[in-house]
Amino acid sequence: MKSDVIIIGAGAAGLMCGIEAGKRGRAVVILDHASKIGQKILVSGGGRCNFTNLNIQAENYLSANPHFCKSALARFTPQDFISLVKKHRISFHEKDDGQMFCNGSSRQIVDMLIDECNSAGVEMRLNCKIQDITKKKRFIVKTNSGMIESESLVVATGGLSYPNLGATNFGHRIASQFGLRVIPPRPALVPLTFSRGDSEKFAELSGISLKASVNCRGHEFRGEMLFTHRGLSGPAILQASSYWENGEKIIINLLPGIDAHSIFLSNRQSRVEMKNLLSRYLPRRFAHIWCEFYFSSRPLCQYNEKDLLTTSRLIHGWSIKPAGTEGYRTAEVTAGGVDTNELSSKTMEAKKVTGLYFIGEVIDVTGHLGGYNLHWAWASGWIAGQYA
Numbered sequence: 257m258k259s260d261v262i263i264i265g266a267g268a269a270g271l272m273c274g275i276e277a278g279k280r281g282r283a284v285v286i287l288d289h290a291s292k293i294g295q296k297i298l299v300s301g302g303g304r305c306n307f308t309n310l311n312i313q314a315e316n317y318l319s320a321n322p323h324f325c326k327s328a329l330a331r332f333t334p335q336d337f338i339s340l341v342k343k344h345r346i347s348f349h350e351k352d353d354g355q356m357f358c359n360g361s362s363r364q365i366v367d368m369l370i371d372e373c374n375s376a377g378v379e380m381r382l383n384c385k386i387q388d389i390t391k392k393k394r395f396i397v398k399t400n401s402g403m404i405e406s407e408s409l410v411v412a413t414g415g416l417s418y419p420n421l422g423a424t425n426f427g428h429r430i431a432s433q434f435g436l437r438v439i440p441p442r443p444a445l446v447p448l449t450f451s452r453g454d455s456e457k458f459a460e461l462s463g464i465s466l467k468a469s470v471n472c473r474g475h476e477f478r479g480e481m482l483f484t485h486r487g488l489s490g491p492a493i494l495q496a497s498s499y500w501e502n503g504e505k506i507i508i509n510l511l512p513g514i515d516a517h518s519i520f521l522s523n524r525q526s527r528v529e530m531k532n533l534l535s536r537y538l539p540r541r542f543a544h545i546w547c548e549f550y551f552s553s554r555p556l557c558q559y560n561e562k563d564l565l566t567t568s569r570l571i572h573g574w575s576i577k578p579a580g581t582e583g584y585r586t587a588e589v590t591a592g593g594v595d596t597n598e599l600s601s602k603t604m605e606a607k608k609v610t611g612l613y614f615i616g617e618v619i620d621v622t623g624h625l626g627g628y629n630l631h632w633a634w635a636s637g638w639i640a641g642q643y644a
């Protein structure tokens with residue numbers, strides 16, 4: 257069979273690329289080894305798909321080259337995706353910080369993309385196992401359902417996280433096969449785990465969540481933080497995890513926006529116990545257990561100046577050294593991937609290999625939590641769809 261464009265991966269980026277290339281009149285076939293289209297879109301945003309963010313900027317992305325994503329983000333904006341959602345009469349709402357969610361279900365976004373693919377004449381082959389890829393003048397892709405030849409090959413195989421949803425390192429292997437550098441991948445937006453000692457020490461905190469500010473290597477995120485039986489999770493931790501490296505500490509401000517020392521000074525003469533005073537600002541169970549770890553809770557009037565200063569510093573700068581992360585099984589995304597220096601930021605085409613494109617999470621561009629990763633998939637897919 258002959259085609260103009262073969263896209264590997266029927267996820268967010270691959271579908272968007274297929275729609276755009278199809279609209280240009282290109283004969284497009286999308287191949288996926290999974291039995292369902294857009295599985296990660298379906299589970300995204302807790303089933304409601306946080307499909308974009310109104311505040312998208314290059315600063316919301318991690319990459320060895322922080323400038324690479326700028327061109328795609330400028331050319332395909334959140335409003336562009338919202339227009340598509342409106343065209344399909346999908347109702348949506350803005351949650352915190354510009355995060356856009358479906359009112360109904362993520363299924364609506366997948367159906368919308370399938371609908372657009374059908375209108376653009378895109379062929380879709382599921383359960384398609386790719387056995388071999390070669391390139392002479394054209395690409396030749398051998399699959400369990402026959403051989404396909406094409407002028408362009410677009411790799412949209414995503415990252416390594418959630419292997420149970422079909423994630424593989426196939427895209428990285430294709431890059432290596434064609435001599436393109438891959439930045440070592442690592443789990444990102446992932447819960448952090450405690451060391452064995454901390455695990456035992458903090459076991460009683462499991463299930464508690466509180467609002468904190470978490471700093472990792474100078475990157476600070478404010479939001480909910482959750483104690484799990486293995487470590488720490490919740491949005492603020494997931495965000496910080498993308499910057500975390502083995503052996504690093506994270507610094508947690510337990511009372512962001514509140515000056516603990518001033519509170520202590522204004523209760524200096526009081527007989528209220530420290531753990532009860534802290535319970536006014538933190539979950540009671542947390543305040544009580546946490547005080548036991550670090551000092552014996554006494555009435556405020558029994559603390560001297562130095563103790564109060566030390567305690568307030570601990571509250572605003574609680575330092576924890578995670579043992580690791582929960583890994584790809586629960587990581588929302590994969591950081592690292594195909595080195596952006598190998599690709600044109602204007603087209604997503606490999607500089608060394610004419611007709612070979614990489615889009616979406618397989619590239620070394622990783623978004624913060626909040627709709628940024630899907631938006632990168634849409635934007636990079638849209639761009640490649642104009643040229644592939």
Ligand SMILES: Cc1cc2nc3c(=O)[nH]c(=O)nc-3n(C[C@H](O)[C@H](O)[C@H](O)COP(=O)(O)OP(=O)(O)OC[C@H]3O[C@@H](n4cnc5c(N)ncnc54)[C@H](O)[C@@H]3O)c2cc1C
Binds near residue numbers: 296425617626631
């Ligand atoms: C639980 C969860 C929730 C998330 N929620 C959000 C959210 O609300 N908002 C947000 O912005 N981001 C969210 N993300 C991240 C977002 O889903 C991904 O970044 C995005 O889907 C990446 O798009 P992609 O097209 O690059 O890859 P994917 O959507 O992962 O698609 C890759 C496709 O390639 C296929 N494939 C892989 N290997 C092969 C192979 N060897 N042969 C053939 N096909 C192959 C896969 O089956 C898959 O269909 C979430 C991720 C997870 C895991």
